[in-house]
Amino acid sequence: MTTYSAVRTTGIYCRPGCGAKPLAENVQTFELAAAAEAAGFRACLRCRPYRVAGTVADEAPELVCRAVQLIIAGVLDAAGEAALAARIGVSARHLRRMFHEHLGVTPDQFARSRRAHFARRLLDDSDLGIAEVAFASGFGSLRQFNRAMREIFRAAPKELRDRRRKADRLTADGGLVLRLPFTPPYDWEAMSAFLKANAIPGVESVEDGIYRRTITLDGEPGLLEIGPGGPDHLLLQAHLPFWEGVIHVVDRAARLVGLETDTSTARQFLSTDPEIGPRLIERPGLRVPGAWGPFEVAVQAVVRDQLPADEADDVLRKIVEVYGVAVPGLGFGLTHLFPGAEALRGVEPVAELAREVAEGNLELECGSPEELGRRLEQVAGVSRRAAQLVVMRLGGRDAWPLEGDAGHLSPWRSLAAFHLGQGVVGAGLQ
Structure with missing residues (x-):
């Protein structure tokens, strides 16, 4: 992960690779830029640490x-x-x-x-x-x-x-363009392949390596596009009805494509496993995919768990077309917003899931991942595999949506499962 170096004699903190050469005895290290700032240090003007990924260490509780x-x-x-x-x-x-x-x-x-x-x-x-x-x-x-x-x-x-530099300014034909920074390595090819294979028809699409999806912002529709940008960042282009609170849109987009997690500790732990170790060497930049919306990914997991891929796509398409809000004129196969839980209360095979969420009996964003997994398995129609896939995509680092016992890979089973599931990515890590 990124470690920031703060120099006591200058009051400045830097990111790794900065050209400054302070004496070692004057340097204090921080794992977060925020911690350096809280201690009274200011960002270096040369290396601009605010432009790099600032993830929380994956060994944090x-x-x-x-x-x-x-x-x-x-x-x-x-x-x-x-x-x-x-x-x-x-x-x-x-x-x-x-x-x-x-x-x-x-x-x-x-x-x-x-x-x-x-x-x-x-x-x-x-x-x-x-x-x-x-x-x-x-x-x-x-x-x-x-x-x-x-x-x-x-x-x-x-x-x-x-003070901004000429190369900083991003322009596009419409929308707001921003960099989504990451700490290399990062495998966009694998991430976009997963998103394409598991895209919800009408809501998500991947064409020519660009992921696109519809979203709502305070009830108004919007469109996001995410694609490759450079060796340390992706590019996000957001088409939104207004810019207020766009920080949360960008943060959710980063979480969707796995940029909000640091995998260094997990990779180090898993590297000694005879099956996972070689896969880590082959694809060191794999990140666990996240989700845009908890209910959306839960519906997707249940449908894809119960049906073959083609049938699952047909069911998801019908759910979107019948119960989602139409958003015309977007192109790229994007036609609707994903419906909420209230709209799907009587729709099989997710009726019970939708009912539990709509009535407030199932909270998908609070509680520990273990509790969420257990609670999901208590819902009719939600298998252990589907429940674990939801936990994994909502940030649980020790989920196991595959078959068999993998206790020896705990507490980093989510990353291990994604490596093992790459061969059947279209089936949703089955």
């Missing part, structure tokens, strides 16, 4: 990882740390203590750093106005935005925009 996912989803935009702690069933004091111990920051500091770094990328990459950047990044006001940028980057937003 599951509780911390779940809290991070909720922060990424925007829980702290309109609520405090107490509400975040309540969502995962702990006290705010315990949550802060866990964040301090494992990340070196409080939840609020982590959230603020993410907003500020995203805003800095928008100032570099886009032509959005200052106010648009502020609200797109999740800040509640211009005053809050200006204060955070001055504290973290020691300059006002306009000054930061004036």
Whole structure:
């Protein structure tokens, strides 16, 4: 994972590979840029650490990882740390203590750093106005935005925009284009192949290595396109009705294609396994695919588990066409938004799943992965394999949607399963 080096004598922190050569005794390391900032260091102007992937270490406790996912989803935009702690069933004091111990920051500091770094990328990459950047990044006001940028980057937003380099600015025929940074290696060919084989007709498509999908933003339709960009980033092109809160759209897109997880610890652990080790050498950049929407991926898992691939595609297409909201004129085979749980309450084979979600009896985004897996298996029509596939794509690092016993691969079975399932990717890791 990325380790940031902070120099006590200059008060500056850098990403790996920066040309600065400080004395070793003056250097302090941090696993998160937010932790370096919380300790009073500012970002290097030469290596610009805000432009690299800032993933949380995969050995962090599951509780911390779940809290991070909720922060990424925007829980702290309109609520405090107490509400975040309540969502995962702990006290705010315990949550802060866990964040301090494992990340070196409080939840609020982590959230603020993410907003500020995203805003800095928008100032570099886009032509959005200052106010648009502020609200797109999740800040509640211009005053809050200006204060955070001055504290973290020691300059006002306009000054930061004036400093951007010519090569930073991204342009396209419509939409907002942004870089999705990752720490190499990353295998977009494998990820896009998985997404293509498992695409929901009418909602998702992959053509010429570009993944596209329909989304909703506060009830309004939008379109996302993700494709290769460079050795350390993908490119996201977003066509949205407005830019407010776009940080969460970008974060969800990154999670969908596996960029929000660091796999270094998992790869090191699995490399000694005689079956997985050679696969890691052959495809070191494989990441576990995520999901855009929890209910959507749960429906997909149940349908694909029960039916052959062609029949599953037909059923998913019918579900989308009959119960989804039509979005005309998009092209690329994209025609609808995926329907919500309420619309599918009486639709087989996902009627019971939809009913449980619609009535609030099944929460797909809270609780531990183990609890989610057990709860899903209690729902009629959801097999163990389907439940584990849902857990895997919602970020559970120890899911096992394959057959057989794989206890020796715990706690990193999700990555192992994806490596083993590449040969039958179209069948959804069957």
